[in-house]
Amino acid sequence: MSIKNTIKNWVLCSALLAALPITVTAGNKAEIGVVKDFKVTSQLASRDQAVRMFEGEFFRDPYIYLGPDDYYYLTGTRRHHLSGGSKKDWTSEGVELWRSKDLSSWELLAVPRRLGDLSWVDGLKAHSDEVGKGNARVWAPEIHFINDKWVIVHTTSVRKAMLYVADKAEGPYVETELSTTIDHKHDPSFFHDDDGKVYLTHRVDTVVEMTPDFNELTDNEFKVKPANRKMGHEGLYLTKVNDRYVIFGTAWSTDKIGRGSYNMYYATATDIRGPYSDRRYMGRFLGHGTPFQDREGQWWTTAFQNGKTMDFNTITKAKGLEKKKYTVFKDGIYLVPLELTVKSDGDVFFTPLDSRLVQPGPEEVQKF
Known part of the structure; x- marks a missing residue:
C-alpha cells in the first residue's frame, strides 16, 4: 500500500483474548489454497455502503495492501484459522x-511465518513466561513491498514485535x-517516503527511520x-497524499478505553515531522x-467489530452511549468506501461514503 499505548490498552486487550500456547499443531497447512468468494462485486462497485466479508468469523485489525503484482493482500488477527480449533480458541500464532x-x-x-518457527523461539517463550503467562499470539500483522522486498511486521500479545523479509509474498521469510x-512496538507499521527513507511507526505518535535493509532502527x-x-490510543498509520503527510490514529469517542465507539481520526502536514x-x-x-487505494485510485478503509453490535436506528435513539462499547458492525471484516477531497491549498480531507459512519455520536468528547 503506497498510502497507506498504554498499559490500560494492553490489559483490556489481554482480557478479551483467550490464551494460546506458542506451539503449533500438525496439519496447519491444510487450508492453504482455499478460496472464499463473497460475491460482493456489485456492492463494492456502488461505493455507498460498508461491504462485509468473512461473515461468522472473528477477525480483528484487517489490513489490505495492493502489491506491485496487482494482487490485493489481506492479513489480520483471525481466530481459530490454522488448525481447526474451536471458536473459543485463538490460533493466531501465525x-x-x-x-x-x-x-x-x-x-x-500462505501462512508464511509462525512464532513457533522462530530461530529464537526459546527466548520468546522466556519473554512470554515473564509478561504473558507462557503464551504468545500474533496481533495486527501487516505486509509491505519496500526496496524490492516483501516485509511483514506485527506485534504480539506479549509486547514483542516481529519483522521478517522475503523475495516473494508467500515467502520463505x-x-x-x-x-x-525490536522489543515492544504497539501496532507497528511502515511508511516508505518519496526520498527513499523507510520509517517504522508505532504506538499512536512515534516514528523512527530504519536502515534500508530493515536490520536497524536509526x-x-x-x-x-x-x-x-493527542490523536488517541493506538494504531498510528502514516501515508502521503500528493504533498500532504497524513497520520491516522484510533481512539474511543469518550477518550476512555472501551467506552463509546471505536473511531478513526487523522491530521495532515506538509512535512513529515509536522506541524500537523x-x-x-x-x-x-x-x-x-487501514486506508488504501484500489487499482482505480479509489479510497477505502478496512473496519471490524469492536463493541456490542446495535442497529443504527437503535443507536440514534439510545441513551447512555458513553457507558457502552458499541458498533454497527458485526463479525467478519468490512471494506468502507471513502471520498477524498483535495482543497485548493493542497490539503486533503477524508469522508466515509456510508452515511451511518459520517457523524460522530452524541458522546463524542471532541467537537467537530
Whole structure:
C-alpha cells in the first residue's frame, strides 16, 4: 500500500483474548489454497455502503495492501484459522496471508511465518513466561513491498514485535537482525517516503527511520501529533497524499478505553515531522482501519467489530452511549468506501461514503 499505548490498552486487550500456547499443531497447512468468494462485486462497485466479508468469523485489525503484482493482500488477527480449533480458541500464532484480484474472491495464499518457527523461539517463550503467562499470539500483522522486498511486521500479545523479509509474498521469510531486539512496538507499521527513507511507526505518535535493509532502527526518531490534542490510543498509520503527510490514529469517542465507539481520526502536514493540523474526524466505528487505494485510485478503509453490535436506528435513539462499547458492525471484516477531497491549498480531507459512519455520536468528547 503506497498510502497507506498504554498499559490500560494492553490489559483490556489481554482480557478479551483467550490464551494460546506458542506451539503449533500438525496439519496447519491444510487450508492453504482455499478460496472464499463473497460475491460482493456489485456492492463494492456502488461505493455507498460498508461491504462485509468473512461473515461468522472473528477477525480483528484487517489490513489490505495492493502489491506491485496487482494482487490485493489481506492479513489480520483471525481466530481459530490454522488448525481447526474451536471458536473459543485463538490460533493466531501465525501470519495468515490472503490475496485477491477483485477484493471479493480471496485465496488463502500462505501462512508464511509462525512464532513457533522462530530461530529464537526459546527466548520468546522466556519473554512470554515473564509478561504473558507462557503464551504468545500474533496481533495486527501487516505486509509491505519496500526496496524490492516483501516485509511483514506485527506485534504480539506479549509486547514483542516481529519483522521478517522475503523475495516473494508467500515467502520463505527470514528474520531480520532487528526482529530479535525490536522489543515492544504497539501496532507497528511502515511508511516508505518519496526520498527513499523507510520509517517504522508505532504506538499512536512515534516514528523512527530504519536502515534500508530493515536490520536497524536509526537515531532519527520523532513524535507526530495533531496540533490541538493527542490523536488517541493506538494504531498510528502514516501515508502521503500528493504533498500532504497524513497520520491516522484510533481512539474511543469518550477518550476512555472501551467506552463509546471505536473511531478513526487523522491530521495532515506538509512535512513529515509536522506541524500537523488539528485532529480531524475520519469516521465512526472505523478504529484501527487501514486506508488504501484500489487499482482505480479509489479510497477505502478496512473496519471490524469492536463493541456490542446495535442497529443504527437503535443507536440514534439510545441513551447512555458513553457507558457502552458499541458498533454497527458485526463479525467478519468490512471494506468502507471513502471520498477524498483535495482543497485548493493542497490539503486533503477524508469522508466515509456510508452515511451511518459520517457523524460522530452524541458522546463524542471532541467537537467537530
